[in-house]
Amino acid sequence: xxxxxxxxxxxxxxxxxxxxxxxxxxxxxxxxxxxxxxxxxxxxxxxxxxxxxxxxxxxxxxxxxxxxxxxxxxxxxxxxxxxxxxxxxxxxxxxxxxxxxxxxxxxxxxxxxxxxxxxxxxxxxxxxxxxxxxxxxxxxxxxxxxxxxxxxxxxxxxxxxxxxxxxxxxxxxxxxxxxxxxxxxxxxxxxxxxxxxxxxxxxxxxxxxxxxxxxxxxxxxxxxxxxxxxxxxxxxxxxxxxxxxxxxxxxxxxxxxxxxxxxxxxxxxxxxxxxxxxxxxxxxxxxxxxxxxxxxxxxxxxxxxxxxxxxxxxxxxxxxxxxxxxxxxxxxxxxxxxxxxxxxxxxxxxxxxxxxxxxxxxxxxxxxxxxxxxxxxxxxxxxxxxxxxxxxxxxxxxxxxxxxxxxxxxxxxxxxxxxxxxxxxxxxxxxxxxxxxxxxxxxxxxxxxxxxxxxxxxxxxxxxxxxxxxxxxxxxxxxxxxxxxxxxxxxxxxxxxxxxxxxxxxxxxxxxxxxxxxxxxxxxxxxxxxxxxxxxxxxxxxx
Amino acid sequence: xxxxxxxxxxxxxxxxxxxxxxxxxxxxxxxxxxxxxxxxxxxxxxxxxxxxxxxxxxxxxxxxxxxxxxxxxxxxxxxxxxxxxxxxxxxxxxxxxxxxxxxxxxxxxxxxxxxxxxxxxxxxxxxxxxxxxxxxxxxxxxxxxxxxxxxxxxxxxxxxxxxxxxxxxxxxxxxxxxxxxxxxxxxxxxxxxxxxxxxxxxxxxxxxxxxxxxxxxxxxxxxxxxxxxxxxxxxxxx
Numbered sequence: 001x002x003x004x005x006x007x008x009x010x011x012x013x014x015x016x017x018x019x020x021x022x023x024x025x026x027x028x029x030x031x032x033x034x035x036x037x038x039x040x041x042x043x044x045x046x047x048x049x050x051x052x053x054x055x056x057x058x059x060x061x062x063x064x065x066x067x068x069x070x071x072x073x074x075x076x077x078x079x080x081x082x083x084x085x086x087x088x089x090x091x092x093x094x095x096x097x098x099x100x101x102x103x104x105x106x107x108x109x110x111x112x113x114x115x116x117x118x119x120x121x122x123x124x125x126x127x128x129x130x131x132x133x134x135x136x137x138x139x140x141x142x143x144x145x146x147x148x149x150x151x152x153x154x155x156x157x158x159x160x161x162x163x164x165x166x167x168x169x170x171x172x173x174x175x176x177x178x179x180x181x182x183x184x185x186x187x188x189x190x191x192x193x194x195x196x197x198x199x200x201x202x203x204x205x206x207x208x209x210x211x212x213x214x215x216x217x218x219x220x221x222x223x224x225x226x227x228x229x230x231x232x233x234x235x236x237x238x239x240x241x242x243x244x245x246x247x248x249x250x251x252x253x254x255x256x257x258x259x260x261x262x263x264x265x266x267x268x269x270x271x272x273x274x275x276x277x278x279x280x281x282x283x284x285x286x287x288x289x290x291x292x293x294x295x296x297x298x299x300x301x302x303x304x305x306x307x308x309x310x311x312x313x314x315x316x317x318x319x320x321x322x323x324x325x326x327x328x329x330x331x332x333x334x335x336x337x338x339x340x341x342x343x344x345x346x347x348x349x350x351x352x353x354x355x356x357x358x359x360x361x362x363x364x365x366x367x368x369x370x371x372x373x374x375x376x377x378x379x380x381x382x383x384x385x386x387x388x389x390x391x392x393x394x395x396x397x398x399x400x401x402x403x404x405x406x407x408x409x410x411x412x413x414x415x416x417x418x419x420x421x422x423x424x425x426x427x428x429x430x431x432x433x434x435x436x437x438x439x440x441x442x443x444x445x446x447x448x449x450x451x452x453x454x455x456x457x458x459x460x461x462x463x464x465x466x467x468x469x470x471x472x473x474x475x476x477x478x479x480x481x482x483x484x485x486x487x488x489x490x491x492x493x494x495x496x497x498x499x500x501x502x503x504x505x506x507x508x509x510x511x512x513x514x515x516x517x518x519x520x521x522x523x524x525x526x527x528x529x530x531x532x533x534x535x536x537x538x539x540x541x542x543x
Numbered sequence: 544x545x546x547x548x549x550x551x552x553x554x555x556x557x558x559x560x561x562x563x564x565x566x567x568x569x570x571x572x573x574x575x576x577x578x579x580x581x582x583x584x585x586x587x588x589x590x591x592x593x594x595x596x597x598x599x600x601x602x603x604x605x606x607x608x609x610x611x612x613x614x615x616x617x618x619x620x621x622x623x624x625x626x627x628x629x630x631x632x633x634x635x636x637x638x639x640x641x642x643x644x645x646x647x648x649x650x651x652x653x654x655x656x657x658x659x660x661x662x663x664x665x666x667x668x669x670x671x672x673x674x675x676x677x678x679x680x681x682x683x684x685x686x687x688x689x690x691x692x693x694x695x696x697x698x699x700x701x702x703x704x705x706x707x708x709x710x711x712x713x714x715x716x717x718x719x720x721x722x723x724x725x726x727x728x729x730x731x732x733x734x735x736x737x738x739x740x741x742x743x744x745x746x747x748x749x750x751x752x753x754x755x756x757x758x759x760x761x762x763x764x765x766x767x768x769x770x771x772x773x774x775x776x777x778x779x780x781x
Contacts, residue, residue, distance in 0.1 A: 166629035171597055176695075177618025178647035186643065190634045279597055281617050 008359050015356020015377055018349045022380045025415055026387050029395025030251070033244050036398050050221065051229075051245065058225040058253070061139060061214075062207040065146035066200050072147060073154035076299045078188060079292035080155070081162040082283035092296055093159075095303050096152035101527025102307075103480025104149065104212040105497050106520040109504070109512065110306030111145050111217075112136055113313055120305065141217035146210065150203045152303065161195045162188065167278055174281035183282055194265070201261040208257060209250075209388045212482045216504070226250045227390045231486055240398055247391040254386050314517020317510045327494065328515070335496040338410060339478035342417035346474045347467065349418065350425045353377045354433045381426040384419040389483040392416050397487050409488035413495075416484040421474035428473070432466035472530035476523045547609055548573055550699055550731035556593060556603035565589050565755035568603075571748065573698075576725060576732045578742040578763075580778055581752035587735045590752060591703055594733065596620050608698040608731075618647070622699045623692040627707050630688035631676040637663070637687055638672040644691040655694075662690040666720060682713045689724060700725075702734040706741070714738075718745050739779050743767060751775045 003011065083089060099107060114120050115136045122134055135141065165187065173183050211227040218224055224232070226246050233243040282288060322328050360374045384392070396412050397405065440458050482497040489498040496519050503512040546552070550573035557566045565586050571577050581587050592598035593605060596617035605613045608621045623644070631640045641659045642649050651659075663671055666686040676684055685705060692700055702721075706714040722745055725732050736742050742749060742763075749766030751759040753774050759766060769775055 166633075168626045168629035169632060171595070171617070172624065172626070172630065172632075173647075174597075174617040175595060175622070175624045176643050176647050178643065182643075182648045186632060186635060186639070186649075190632075281597060285616070 003359060003362055008363070011352075011355040011359035014352035015359070015373075018352040018356075019373075019377050019380050022349070022383060022419065025419070026383050026392065028399060029392045030387065032395045032399035033247050033391075036240060036244050051242070051249070053221065054224050054226055054229045054246070055249065055253075057139075057223060058208055061142050061146070061223075061225065062204050062210075064139075065143055065150065065207040066203045068143060069147050069150040069154050069203055070196060070200055072151045072299075073158055074192065075295045076151070077155045077158035077162060077192075078184070079295045080159050081188075081278075082280050082288060083292045083296070084278050084280055084283070086293065086296065088300075089296075092300055093156070095300060095307075096156050097527075098307060098524065099149045099152050099303065101476055101524050101530075102520060103476075103482075103497060103523050104210075105216065105480065105482050105500055106310055106516045106523075107148060107306065108145055108213055108216040109313075109500075109516045110308075110310040111141070111148060113309030114305045115141070115144060120309070137217055138220070138223045139218075142210075142214055142223060145213045145217055146203075146207050148303065148306065149213075150206060151299075154199050154203060155299075157195060157199050158192055161191050163278065165191055170278065170280050170282065178282070180282065180285075180288060197264045201257070201264045205254075205257050205261060205385075209254060211388075211390055211486075215482070215486070216501070226253065227388065227483075230390050230394055234394060234397060234487060240401075243394050244398070247394045250391050251387055254388060258385060310513070310516055310520055313513035314520075317514030317517075319514050319517075322511060322514045322518075327499065331494040331496050331499045334410070334494060335479055338414055338417065338495060339475045341414045342421065342478040343471045343474035345414060345418035346421045346425045347429075347471055350381065350422060350429050350470070351433075353381060353426065354430050357430070358434065358437060378426075381422045384416075384422060389416050389420055389481070390487070392419070393484050393487045405488060406490055406493055409490075409493055413484045413488060414478075417478035417481055418474070420481065420484075421470075421477045424477070425470040425474055428466050428470040429463075432463060436462045469530045472526040476526040476530065479526070480519065480523050546570070549606075550574070550608055551577075551594065551733070552604075552606040553593070554604045554606070556600045556605055558589075558593075558598060558601040560589065560598070563755055567593065567757055569750070569757050569760050571731070571733070571750075571760075573608075573731055574729050575747040576722070576734065576745050577748045577750060578746035579733060579735045579750045579752065580737075580739075580742060580775075581750075582774065582778070585752045586755040587752055588703065589755070590750075590757075591701055591733070591735055594620075594699070594701055595622060595624055621697045622701050623695045623697045625685070625688045625692060625700070625702045625705045627704045630691075631684055633676050635676075636672065637668075637674050637676070637679075640676065640687060641691045641694055644695045658694050659690075662693040663687075665693060665724075666690045682709055682717060685709065685717060686720065689720060693724060693728070696728065697730070699731045699733065702732065704735050704737060707737060714741065715744075721745065739781060751778065 080089065080092065112119065115134055116122070117136075119136070125134065136144065169187055173187060178186065208225075209227060210225065211231070214223070214225045214228045215231065218228060226249055230243050230246045230250070233239045233246060283292065357374055357377050360370050363370065393412065393416060400408065436459070440462070480497060482501055485495050485498045486501075489495070489502075494502075496515065500512050500515045500519065503515065549570045551569070551571040553567045553569050555566075555568050557564070559565070563586075567586075567590060579587050579590060589598055593600060594607065596612065596615060600613055603613075604611055610621065612620045631637075632643075635643075638659060639649065641662060642651055642655070645651060645655050645658070660669075660672065663669055666689050668683060668686055668690065671679070671683075671687070676687070679687070688705075705721075706717050709717060718741060721732065721734075724730075734745070736746075746763050746766075749759065749761060749763050750757055751766075751772065751774065759769055759772055759775050761769065766775075767779065
């Protein structure tokens, strides 16, 4: 009896309420989609050439992005693993974490700064006598951006896998005189081969549902993904029918991918050994040093230059003028209010789910209902992966079409953002909560410490750090999100990312640069606050 | 170059790792079983790493089998290695694990394949070629490591507490196998050991390391009889 009757009841009730809330919120959106589609028209619409083209492009760019990200990540991970003492190694690893905390829109701006028409790359190539061979818009830009965001993710997971190899392997390999080719074939590749399917699945999922990058760098019927097509159908063509078909298509697509993902091993990054110095005698060979140095320099430039471009462009803009504009303060206040509310909501929901899941486990009743309740609460937290934010927003947009949407838009965005961060928040909180409870539950129960006292004296001090991690990540995610707000944004309802995006569109790029710098710094600070804790966002997607 | 009666010579070898200083100077007889002893952290592993090439001397010279290997890469030194654990790549079968010892890119001739099979017979694991390391016991895995050392056929075999992870009963059998191999090949064996009984049983020559220095180096009878060194006395009677 580790929980009193009242505690048990409260935990179960809280979990049931959260579960019901999520189910109703997502269910109503899907219901609205189905209702406005008129079931028979779906099949006909799916076969429409436009939709087929969008679907094909979505899959094609996701596939290419995945392959290229992984192909780039392998040599970088190898080099980082091989060169344990190269100067700046720690900084490169930290640099790899930046794209994960950076709002996607900001990353896109940075990439445009380097690879765009007026960017460094094209200037360089022009000087070399080529006529602007790179275009950041269209497929190549989308691929570039997806590599920018996902190569570091793949690389960190691969590096963690390589560093889990027993230390003796590397000593033995060099003792036996294995050349880099042999080491790759007999040690590195077998390790990588076991993690690459999981990593590839994860990246494919992220790229197939990528919205903001495709919106800013793609566009046009030739380079549109399902998510962006939904947005365009609603905001520009005002063709709700097509938006519905595309939304349902997206749900089918994500279910297929998630279904396939469940067969792959989840990429874990446990055991990242930042402090442990491994001996890699094979990295001491001059050839290896030179090659690895080159690869690392290339990776550092690829990741660092766009960030540098955001910084420099931001500083060059008229920050003082921006700070005097009321629209800046208005949108900053809106963004702050939304992101804090979303983070609090996500924390509340996940705490109730986590407590209820524990209560179910403690009851140990073999009833079928209990097991289903337990699984449902776990699954609900990842429901947003199945029904992506844009699809949720579309459903609610259609449901509320006849009302004044702008009145409830902030609430909808808070709810959608909270759901977006839920898989991650659960991943951070649940293990921490379980471990903490296992440690303290017997003592607390025997002393009779319950309720607020337990929360204040026992739970808060121990769970403060994971809660802070979860909160700051959830807030950063919401703060940088353009997906949900894209459908509901208007002149009277503006968030910071929306402001950046609209300034980019209206050729006031100077303003966009300044705003991007501010937003980017805030999100990075939140991410840094978050990474002091144990988990990272990439793991969350895997539920 | 070196004197052929010594398998290993360290001439005034020094290096610093972190805050710890090491200084080794010794001549170790060829064809002997040499036990390296000392407390944890005294420098036994560093001594072995200097021979294997994982650490390189900041000063002085290291000679193995008469060859100056001070700045030589690990693979080019005339030594084979056996660690306490993880001697086999867990995802490769036994045949490949041994084969890598002959040719690190696995380009094996028929004679090479034959020698892998016979090496397995010699360590009592005939027919184990296709097995994976995970299906073997700890003792069997160490036998495979011995088989690999056999096919490599290097004049010096370095072992870092090779039996520490095994049951006491197994240790004696493995030590006997090591001695059999030693007699057959006439190689020089350098074995780090924590176990005084093991040292008495197998070694011809003893080294005692303390604070990064070799404080006793003597033929085994003399080594075991030394009473003038507190650390060594404590080790021998532990």
